[in-house]
Amino acid sequence: MFEQRNDVMEYADYISLHAYFDRISSPEILDEIYAKYDKQILYTEMSFAVFKGEKVLPGSWPRAEELIKILMETLQHNVAAYVDWNLILLETGGPSYLGSFIEAYILANEDFTVFYKQPLFYAMAHFAKFISPHSIRISSAVINPGKSQVITVAYLRPDNKVCVVLYNNGTNPVALTLADDLKGITKLQLKPKSLNTLIYSTRSG
Template identity: 35%
Template sequence: MAKNMNSVGLFLAISLIGCLITLSHQETAPCALKKYNTGLVCVCNSHYCDYLDDPTPSEEFVFAAVSSSKAGLRFATTHGQFNLYKKYYIFDHDQLLGRSMQAPAGGSAQIEVDREKRWQKTQGFTGSISDSIEHILQNFPKTLQKHIYQSFFTELGIGVDFMRNLGSGVGEHYLKNSNAIFGSWERGEQFAHALLQNLEKDPNERINCNTLLDQEHGDAPMIANTTNHNEVYKQPLFYTMGHFTKFIAGGSVRIAADNKNPDVDALAFLKPDNSVVVVILNRNSFSVDVGIQDTYRGAVLFKIPPKSIHTVLYV
């Protein structure tokens, strides 16, 4: 396929011509948000838990962008096409349409994706269940235990590979001896930033952390309510982790994703099925215009909200 070499010109053209409003939505079952003074969590119980089908498109020049944010997006999905000379607005959970469009972006980033520049293959991501977690689970209804398992270790969930007795990893560094902070976006963001940096150096970087703990024994992607044994809470960390584990399959190859904005992190992978995954983390406290220029597919431009992470999927 011919490569599109006029990346800068195309990016500027998209920036100047029009906009495209697309409302994000959950593909399968949306998060049931619960607000704490320290942030937002998603509640799972015996009757309900949020899930997401993999929205990777099969058609060329079509993309799906999966988004999570501090304000409350949790795997919200936006669909669109490359090369429409439009800007896709990813609206935050607490944003009004008019206010979102009027507010100027505080910066911009252009990500140059080149699947011909390749590094090592990944081996996938693993998570651990300890004896203490199994003891916690014994006190919960069987249907909720099933939701917990499915949320981590199936395709409907975030697709973590199960393994015991892991060595050190990214999660251990940030969560060891940490008290649970309900809804802490900062902790999830720190985890994602560290993982992006480490994956750039070593695509076989491990995610090693307990999948589930109670609120008295440390932080984890999911916190169990051991007072009523009827609810568990998915932390922002669960979703920032899922932006990697759900969409970057074992055997994926890291490919070039050049980006000169130091406050917008980006990494790209080519999966075994030849689809592309681009993970983008906006650590700024303001919206940012982000353009993806792919040597095979052309260009697409987004306006992404502050404090947010996005996984862009296309073939």
């Protein structure tokens, strides 16, 4: 597109990407895109079990963990929104024009009388529920090297509340002290392999 029109970005509001190669690509690519074009980045297609040899894994927590890591990592690197490929598919996977057995957040039986909410559903719902539209990402970091198993991302929401998402990727509980220059500190205990959200007002009193 740039070879034909070097002003093409003047007519674009967003840059969209797919998430399928997040496993093998660096998130710094997202920072480079944002710095170069100054456009919001949208993930407009993600799904699991797309590649050959993969399959639907009903009730898979490891697959939910992979989604959590993708979300946490890409949100930290300027991704603003997500559109998943599939919300509901058959429990066997599909139907798919690719002829593969693709994962979904909700699985249904053949006559759509029974539905199963996957761990994927609850992982994505956690982010969608607490990080409200038009929130602004703010700086957050885990500064103790011994707590490297914890991943975090934080937002200032339109209701003037701070939303801090914390994921303990380890198999042991972690004690943390959350420090906010304006609000002070609070003690937290994160269970192993747990996704947590803390929401608090920025107003005093």
